Amino acid sequence: MSHIVKVLEARFITHDVKRFVVEKPKGFDFIPGQACDVSINLPLWKEQLRPFTFTSLRDSKFLEFIIKIYSDHPGVTNELGKINAGDELILHDVFGAIKYVEPGIFIAAGTGITPFISIFRELYKNNKLFNNRLIYVNKTSNDIIMGEELHRMLKNNFTSVLTRENTVGFIGKRIDRKFLIENIVDFSRHFYVCGPDNFVKDITHHLLDLGADADTLIFDK
Incomplete structure (x- = not known):
């Protein structure tokens, strides 16, 4: 199942890393450490899925991603570098083998x-x-x-x-x-x-x- 979500905030936190805060679909859940496939809700990009990790708290009212932007070639992250608040992303399957077990x-x-x-x-x-x-x-x-x-x-x-x-x-x-x-x-x-x-x-x-x-x-x- 996929979810179209609106970008609430998008800003660079280092010279090549951007923080995205997006809407959290009702009932959406993940285990800290997991990721999901994300695409940009634009005709040329909606089928271009890339995996990004959730960095927000599990019970937060929004979702956060911290993504490295590769602006040296015309790929998905370069396009994400142009995304601003009000634009839309598509969230796809949640997955990932990294989860906390013990200290x-x-x-x-x-x-x-x-x-x-x-x-x-x-x-x-x-x-x-x-x-x-x-x-x-x-x-x-x-x-x-x-x-x-x-x-x-x-x-x-x-x-x-x-x-x-x-x-x-x-x-x-x-x-x-x-x-x-x-x-x-x-x-x-x-x-x-x-x-x-x-x-x-x-x-x-x-x-x-x-x-x-x-x-x-x-x-x-």
Whole structure:
């Protein structure tokens, strides 16, 4: 089943990431961490479905998406970059393998943070975020999504890693096997991993190699 929803708010929150607030259809539900296929309600674009993650609270009266806009080629996200309040999107099927099980270590790269935002907001609202940790990697400090809110919710359990910049308060290096050994004490914990395919593949490989249990690794397969 699909739903046509009106865009209530659309604005850039970084140089290439845009936040969309849209109407929430009656009875519409999702589990924090899940996504749905979205298309633009225009003749040339309504059949062009792309998956985006919900970042709003489950019981919110609206839905929120945080989407990276690729303006270097004429695709769906480039078109979304032109969408404003009053325009319409089409919501399709809800899906996703990422959901919260128990406290653990979240490892995200770039917009891979989006499924974790909804999870963190839900846990924070219910005072259950303690004993969870986030390691979040970006190229530069300008690429960090919702950094202030993540810091406010997670406090000292938020580690920001920048791969192309050395800035006070941030770790300037790549997340590789050596980094994981130096920064994670207990590999028997649950791990939640999200980001580009190669990032997820490399991190999950390293975690398994370092003793993590495949049953405690949660990522979109």
